[in-house]
Amino acid sequence: xxxxxxxxxxxxxxxxxxxxxxxxxxxxxxxxxxxxxxxxxxxxxxxxxxxxxxxxxxxxxxxxxxxxxxxxxxxxxxxxxxxxxxxxxxxxxxxxxxxxxxxxxxxxxxxxxxxxxxxxxxxxxxxxxxxxxxxxxxxxxxxxxxxxxxxxxxxxxxxxxxxxxxxxxxxxxxxxxxxxxxxxxxxxxxxxxxxxxxxxxxxxxxxxxxxxxxxxxxxxxxxxxxxxxxxxxxxxxxxxxxxxxxxxxxxxxxxxxxxxxxxxxxxxxxxxxxxxxxxxxxxxxxxxxxxxxxxxxxxxxxxxxxxxxxxxxxxxxxxxxxxxxxxxxxxxxxxxxxxxxxxxxxxxxxxxxxxxxxxxxxxxxxxxxxxxxxxxxx
Ligand code: PLP
Numbered sequence: 001x002x003x004x005x006x007x008x009x010x011x012x013x014x015x016x017x018x019x020x021x022x023x024x025x026x027x028x029x030x031x032x033x034x035x036x037x038x039x040x041x042x043x044x045x046x047x048x049x050x051x052x053x054x055x056x057x058x059x060x061x062x063x064x065x066x067x068x069x070x071x072x073x074x075x076x077x078x079x080x081x082x083x084x085x086x087x088x089x090x091x092x093x094x095x096x097x098x099x100x101x102x103x104x105x106x107x108x109x110x111x112x113x114x115x116x117x118x119x120x121x122x123x124x125x126x127x128x129x130x131x132x133x134x135x136x137x138x139x140x141x142x143x144x145x146x147x148x149x150x151x152x153x154x155x156x157x158x159x160x161x162x163x164x165x166x167x168x169x170x171x172x173x174x175x176x177x178x179x180x181x182x183x184x185x186x187x188x189x190x191x192x193x194x195x196x197x198x199x200x201x202x203x204x205x206x207x208x209x210x211x212x213x214x215x216x217x218x219x220x221x222x223x224x225x226x227x228x229x230x231x232x233x234x235x236x237x238x239x240x241x242x243x244x245x246x247x248x249x250x251x252x253x254x255x256x257x258x259x260x261x262x263x264x265x266x267x268x269x270x271x272x273x274x275x276x277x278x279x280x281x282x283x284x285x286x287x288x289x290x291x292x293x294x295x296x297x298x299x300x301x302x303x304x305x306x307x308x309x310x311x312x313x314x315x316x317x318x319x320x321x322x323x324x325x326x327x328x329x330x331x332x333x334x335x336x337x338x339x340x341x342x343x344x345x346x347x348x349x350x351x352x353x354x355x356x357x358x359x360x361x362x363x364x365x366x367x368x369x370x371x372x373x374x375x376x377x378x
Contacts (some may be wrong), residue, residue: 058187072200089139125286147180153288
């Protein structure tokens with residue numbers, strides 16, 4: 001059977017969540033904008049699913065807007081914040097190791113004349129609040145800082161950052177919480193952020209749904225114009241089945257959050273212990289504390305070769321971000337690792353149902369990889 005250790009890339013959808021979708025696709029298939037019972041009922045349900053997800057986020061349902069994915073939420077937050085800040089200035093601060101869904105919109109803004117400061121992580125993968133403070137300017141309009149780095153598992157100091165930014169400037173604070181949602185406890189209010197992105201497929205909902213939290217009272221520009229859905233901010237007929245599934249996955253994930261976090265944290269510690277004991281030369285990369293992501297390196301080996309070797313044995317993990325196939329990851333590059341270590345980086349990521357047997361299979365797979373790849377070299 002397949003051993004899946006790449007939950008930071010995407011997650012499987014459990015049967016109960018699929019069942020929630022099925023009913024919405026077949027029986028309760030109304031358009032929420034229709035004025036007869038089938039539509040009115042769907043409208044009522046979409047709002048109830050919105051309340052479920054808002055409940056898990058600790059925000060008001062009126063502050064949550066469905067999107068097609070995390071990437072859309074990030075793009076919307078950045079474009080909207082910059083548009084709102086036009087009169088204040090054109091300076092943006094983010095980190096060098098954000099997801100491409102944040103970095104690419106920033107690059108477009110740079111080409112259009114905005115200025116972007118990229119905060120650099122240290123060797124452990126941490127971002128310094130002193131660097132953030134030094135980068136703040138009167139014309140800073142947006143600070144975008146992720147909650148959990150998707151390749152290192154670093155938990156960033158978003159709450160402290162937001163406090164600092166709001167004390168010193170009028171800038172909005174956006175947080176890409178795609179890898180943090182249902183992995184580390186937070187609410188947008190506790191973080192003090194104005195905008196926050198989540199995505200369904202990282203938390204056992206299907207691909208194709210996400211949400212953007214927009215702080216109450218913030219008059220934010222629309223992402224897509226049209227029929228006026230999502231309070232006129234994100235038009236397009238609601239993806240009712242994806243939203244139903246998103247809510248079902250969130251409900252299940254929120255109910256078992258504490259136990260799941262403890263399970264993954266213990267598994268991560270045991271994985272590191274077994275891999276360092278059983279695989280000579282293997283070491284940890286960064287000091288990320290999120291419970292579900294562990295980055296390691298096997299210096300002297302090429303991570304793509306190892307990933308292929310393991311995949312032949314039915315073990316799936318990542319040589320970095322799945323979004324950067326073939327290219328060296330900008331995240332690990334930002335740590336300025338020696339080339340031998342950079343080339344051998346592997347990302348292992350867990351879920352609530354990952355087991356010690358999965359971890360032991362990985363340890364054995366890595367040992368075999370070392371022996372066979374060594375033999376083929378000599
Ligand atoms: N932000 C982070 C930190 C991610 O890990 C991902 C995952 O791909 C995204 C954004 C993009 O989310 P989506 O795949 O839903 O577009």
